[in-house]
Amino acid sequence: MKVQRAQQILNATHKIEVDHNGVAVWIDSVNEEQSTAKVHAEDCPADMKTVSVEELQEVQ
Structure with missing residues (x-):
């Protein structure tokens, strides 16, 4: 995925x-600036991590 x-x-x-x-x-x-996103698993809001946005996939 792209940052935008x-x-x-x-x-x-x-x-x-x-x-x-x-x-x-x-x-x-x-x-x-760093092309990263803070994300958390839908079933575990406390488990937040920073990942590259390129590792994210939009589900179609």
């Missing part, structure tokens, strides 16, 4: 499904 798309998903008013390594995640924030 991750930012669009973060700002969307409806849910857009995103996976990280096969796990459904929510995007909490996007760092455009």
Whole structure:
């Protein structure tokens, strides 16, 4: 995924499904300068991690 798309998903008013390594995640924030995003698994909000936005996949 590209940084711009991750930012669009973060700002969307409806849910857009995103996976990280096969796990459904929510995007909490996007760092455009570093091309990273803070994400957490949908079923575990406390398990937040920073990943490259290129590792994120939009589920179609």
